[in-house]
Amino acid sequence: MIDFLIKSTLSLTILLAVYHVVLEKEKMHQFNRFYLLFCIVFSFSIPFITIEIIQESLNPLLGNTTILPGEATTTIIEESTDYWLITLWSLYSIVTLALTIRFGRNIWKLTSRIKSNPVVEYKNSKLVLVKEKILPHTFLNTIFINETDYRNRKIEAELYTHELIHVTQKHTLDILFIETLKVLFWFNPIFILYKKAIQLNHEFLADEKVVKSYNNVPFYQNLLLSVANVNSNYYLASNLNYSITKKRLIMMTKTTSASRAILKKLVLLPLFSGILLFSCSKTVEKEKTAETTxxxxxxxxxxxxxxxxxxxxxxxxxxxxxxxxxxxxxxxxxxxxxxxxxxxxxxxxxxxxxxxxxxxxxxxxxxxVRAITTIKVKKNTIHNTAAVTEKPTFPGGMDKFYDFVAKNYKAPSSPNLKGKVYLTFIVEKDGALSEFKVLRDIGYGTGEEAVRVLKLSPKWIPGTVGNKSVRVLYSLPITIQTAK
Incomplete structure (x- = not known):
């Protein structure tokens, strides 16, 4: 989880900084909208991507070192309760629950206003006529406007066009997406900055459409400035007067050439490639002689x-x-x-x-071949691990077996208990385990518990002599250590 947060936050921060430096001032708002949303998806994907870089090593193919699975031990440690971790998760859950309730309450308030006020069909949207003195604002395909201003036709056509762009381009979905992330990752301020960038870009898109439709920039700028001091209480809605700043007013008169836009986009290719390579590359050693030899x-x-x-x-x-x-x-x-x-x-x-x-x-x-004594195996002969061609092993390897024992073994409640349980068992020809014997334990039911866990084990890969499966006597020490 920590690795996910570090990698994703680092990527989000770099990409947002590049947006503010390279893209925000350019009049290519549709691309910028895609870029901002893609940055979030890309950054969340990075921790789950691994690019393996094969590095050949000089290890010889035919080595002399053999690790015998039967000689390994597994340690069962009864972990003490981590109260700090419980406290942190409890705090996260409480804050997340509170923000989720707030998020749902705001959606409910907006939907309630739609149901409790007159609705008028308008092009591809619905006009909700409210009695409060408000500026037009949009949520999904609904535009909220003051009923008196609508009846008296005091709402300028430019304002209708502005809000219709929010409806047709579905800007509310972007806001709901980033707000959901803010609820889940409330401790990360980067999403607050992303929401501001996304909302401002929405306004750039709406302003651009109004300017193209009416070709009267001074009038539209004065119209926005006249309503600049009116605030909206609904942070999930697209607001007409959101961030009426010098940036937004200058953007209405700015142009970006096609060649400049292409150049800016091409700059992003090495950026994404570099982040991907830096964050996801993993060097994997491969024996140089493994295939060729x-x-x-x-x-x-x-x-x-x-x-x-x-x-x-x-x-x-x-x-x-x-x-x-x-x-x-x-x-x-x-x-x-x-x-x-x-x-x-x-x-x-x-x-x-x-x-x-x-x-x-x-x-x-x-x-x-050491320890192969005969190729003719008697039906019920029991071999030890030193007298077989291939030793029996747990599916996936002995490390998986030790994980299996550690997950299923219930250590005794007695504190500060330390020692080894020695036991033997037979790995049958079909891989089943049988004839469990506890040679020595440390009391408190440690031997009986070890036998219980072994009886839960799935079938092993049986041992062989030549190419025939045989019964093998397997010995295993298990180290027990409980918390103090």
């Missing part, structure tokens, strides 16, 4: 039969390279290195490289 080894050993020997030197199986398990591939000897180039003889060097490229491995090669 496997491909080369498969080609080199494609005609080689590998004789699998146990630790006593007995041949227990023969396989092609593609049939080897990952454990067996670790014991495959690497292909011989290329010969040194012939000095001062490019043709000889070229021939050597071609021979190396087309080289094939020996007809037979031996692999010694």
């Amino acid at each position: 496997i491909t080369g080894m498969e080609k080199y050993f494609e005609n080689t039969t590998f004789l699998i020997k146990d630790d006593k030197g007995n041949i227990i199986a023969d396989k092609k390279f593609s049939e080897l398990t990952s454990e067996e591939k670790k014991n495959v000897p690497p292909p011989p290195p290329p010969p040194p180039p012939a000095p001062n003889n490019p043709q000889e060097t070229s021939r050597q490289l071609e021979d190396q490229k087309n080289a094939v491995g020996p007809k037979y090669a031996e692999i010694s």
